[in-house]
Amino acid sequence: MPEKGMIKATDLFERVVHWMLAGSCILLFITGLGMMFRELNFIGSFMGGLVGLKYVHNFTGIIFIVSLILATRMWWREAGRFEFPDDLEWIKQAGGYLWHVDHVAEAGKYNAGQKMFFLTVVGCGALMGVTGLIMWFPMGLPMGLVRWMYPLHAFGFVVLFAFFFVHLYLGTIGSPGSLPAMLNGWVTRAWAKTQHPKWLKEMEAAGKLEVYGEENKEAVSH
Numbered sequence: 567m568p569e570k571g572m573i574k575a576t577d578l579f580e581r582v583v584h585w586m587l588a589g590s591c592i593l594l595f596i597t598g599l600g601m602m603f604r605e606l607n608f609i610g611s612f613m614g615g616l617v618g619l620k621y622v623h624n625f626t627g628i629i630f631i632v633s634l635i636l637a638t639r640m641w642w643r644e645a646g647r648f649e650f651p652d653d654l655e656w657i658k659q660a661g662g663y664l665w666h667v668d669h670v671a672e673a674g675k676y677n678a679g680q681k682m683f684f685l686t687v688v689g690c691g692a693l694m695g696v697t698g699l700i701m702w703f704p705m706g707l708p709m710g711l712v713r714w715m716y717p718l719h720a721f722g723f724v725v726l727f728a729f730f731f732v733h734l735y736l737g738t739i740g741s742p743g744s745l746p747a748m749l750n751g752w753v754t755r756a757w758a759k760t761q762h763p764k765w766l767k768e769m770e771a772a773g774k775l776e777v778y779g780e781e782n783k784e785a786v787s788h
């Protein structure tokens with residue numbers, strides 16, 4: 567439950583799209599690994615065998631593509647473009663995660679690391695969608711070209727899978743206080759000040775900040 571004074575970081579639509587993207591992505595990881603490795607074929611036994619596993623994988627792919635399109639539209643403005651010099655400064659300091667930094671470059675709604683993750687999801691996600699669809703429906707394309715889709719699909723998987731664990735860590739124990747942003751949308755002011763200081767200042771200056779328990783904000787209903 568949110569407490570008085572907490573700040574609204576995400577709206578319901580943003581959270582639904584995030585979990586559609588995350589859920590479909592994780593199910594694709596599991597079903598994909600189940601098809602790829604003989605030792606993991608048993609995953610199919612929960613889905614009516616290997617044919618069922620393939621159906622679940624292919625149709626989850628459609629949900630992933632739809633979520634990716636929605637996520638790209640939704641986050642592009644805040645996470646798809648780097649702002650200089652702050653983002654470059656943040657990258658040079660590795661966001662203060664790896665060594666001591668006196669003053670970490672200020673981030674807006676998303677920091678440079680999150681932007682890199684977002685752009686990787688967009689790029690590799692699109693690659694997974696296109697290569698997956700061509701493998702599913704080769705549409706009479708030359709066999710030599712269709713064959714390339716397999717290693718490219720595997721390459722996209724390796725990149726996404728690696729980034730996923732970094733994101734999972736940073737979204738939970740690595741940056742305490744982040745997870746509520748994607749659960750109920752309410753975060754503490756202290757967290758917002760550390761993680762997204764520029765965004766906090768801009769929202770306050772524009773009078774758009776939703777604060778839990780404050781009058782004249784319809785935020786409580788979300």
Ligand code: HEM
Pocket residue numbers: 575584587588589591592637641645676679680681683684687730733734737738744745746747748761
């Ligand atoms: C269960 C696993 C996951 C958890 C716990 C999680 C958690 C979070 C949290 C807490 C945020 C907000 C961070 C902030 O506002 O500072 C976030 C944002 C985001 N998540 Fe996830 N997430 C998960 C899985 C995924 C997956 C699988 C994807 C993509 C395939 C994904 C894509 C994103 C993107 C693009 C953002 C916004 C930009 C960014 O933070 O990089 N998430 N996630």
